[in-house]
Amino acid sequence: MAEIVLRDVEKYFGDNYIIRKLNLDIRNGEFVVLLGPSGCGKTTTLRAIAGLEDIDSGDILIDGKPVQQLQAADRDIAFVFQLFALYPHLTAYSNIAFPLRATNESKAVVDQRVREVAKALRIEHLLDKRPSALSGGDMQRVAIGRALVRRPKAMLMDEPIGALDAKLREEMRAELKHIHIQNGATTVYVTHDQVEAMAMADKIAIMNEGVLQQVGTPSDVYEHPANLFVAQFIGSPIMNVVNASVRPGDGFTNVTIGEDDAALRFPNELYHKVVEHRHVEDDLAVGIRPEGVQVARVATDGYIPVEAHIIEPLGPYDIVDLKFGKQLLRARTTSGYVDKAGDVVWARLDERQTHFFSTRTGESLHIEM
């Protein structure tokens, strides 16, 4: 068990910041995912926690003690890589037992711990096999077993399922999450895949270009993204973002999207809230996820007519491109709700799911309706 704290951590090569003023609290037993595009500094951060990488300034504290001076081996942390890094000439059993060889544990204790871990990972029947005889998913289970068997204070994982195919990744996600809940080790997990982050994390830390963008639970970052980067990095399909302007109307607020492409009615108080946040009107972008774009097949009060374009039938639901003038907004509808491209339907934006951003800073205005 361990608490990991990063205080003003920085890492740079010459003028290039890899990590910039990173502050992050990882609580005991928490599953934290570092998420971001390649080159955002997430793997460097993970390696710095492990002691595989030096930092240029700041502090890394494990259970309150600075660890910069400690070697990787003395930090009592286990690391799982994307590539399985198993010993090819050893059986799964010996691969898992390997870290215990150096600890003077009795054979019986080693055996008990290996079997415990194998049971949790459901690889008991594979213990006699060598890595070459295992599938990708099973190899990664063995690699995770080798990390778990030491009962480390913390587990660090660098895209551990990134090399597996889609179906197996789906399965392993639930497995890893379950193992974490069972063993309770503090886990820091790096990925560029937002689905994985959302699915597994207690808390997601989103990074871009070395800078931490937002830390929060999956629902926090999905429902209340701090800025445009987070808004569009999290969620699939991508959140719709369009430029907009806001004008007071008679008992409502008029939100015009694009260059006068469509005027939508919002509650009266929106205008005042926008004014309150002291942003000039033309400095506004509206963001809305496809499920926030509400669609009706008949003319409905408060809805405006829009033309349907591409329809993506994804099985349980459809993603429909709607033409709000020249602006395309994607909506999520039940399967088959909009018949075909070219049909006219009626749409509105759900004000409770509409986000307002400053286009100048990219920051959310935190206007909640």
Added chain:
Amino acid sequence: MAHVELKNITKKFRRHTALSDMSLDIPDGEFFVLLGPTGAGKTTTLRLIAGLDAPDSGSIAIGGKDVGSWGSAERDVALVFQYYSLYPHYTVRENLEFPLKSKHRRFTRDEIVTRVAKAAKTLRIEHLLERKTDRLSGGEMQRVSIGRAIVREPRVFLMDEPLSNLDAKLREILRAELKDLQMKLGATFLYVTHDQVEAMSMGDKVGILNHGRIVQIGTPHEIYNRPRDTFVATFVGSPAMNLLSAAVRVGRLIVEPGKLEVPLEGDVAVRAPSGADRVTLGVRSEDVLLGQGGLEGQVYAVENHGVEKVVTLKVNEHTLKATVPARMAIEVDTTVPFTFNPRKLQFFDAQTGVNLN
């Protein structure tokens, strides 16, 4: 623009049969997606149509004419690959002009300029025309590769996983762009992928290929709602369809092992195969209804997917995935009631996996 027809195609590589008795009929102007796992024979199919390989038996017709004896250039089809085969030291414009300057095609200077301008406009790469291709991003490079196919105005577009090297966000954007492009051009597209989301979202029709055989052809809606067998059922859709071994009794199903009883009422009781004693029951995650009904499961894991949650349930020996709205509160290690949406149950033959309805 052309109708593409493959009849009873078989192709072997030494002792390995890449395609066996494959027939495809792609009408003029259709976006057809060939979907299957690695090694299913998807790329082989494209190469046969393009004339890069010859089938061992069967015939290929483009625009109603048998092209078996035609060379690759005469077939007038364009191939776009996963790897952008661009000339790195040339500008985008030079790359786009290149296919028009081949010996087989004699275009005037004006015509070349017009076609390149038109393609660049369609793909929104006009601002990149004078840039060298090694200075482009992945998405821009793939747009240029597609541009090289468009300028030729080929009769058929063949695309071999053109988006699979791009990151998730870009893939999503280009998916919509490609579909839009195909609708604008009104061209016949044969698009190959292993990604079921791509297939579902772009295809007018989807053909599912496994081990060199076509398993099912249908609209995305048909494939999702009426999978021909358990392979299609689990290959299309995410999470994969839940499959359970079950015995059919009068008015109920007994799911083995663990004797989980599922009552069968109304329409589904009629559809349930009475003749077959053992079946494989298929149920999609959105048709596992949590918080209601007479069955019980243990919550094993909960995944947040933003708009919804995917819950892994353990029911006796079975693992089930259920999709629920994000707002539903579900705790790991608790017991929850559930039932199946009876109207959506699928029954497959326990031995062959073929859909019994």
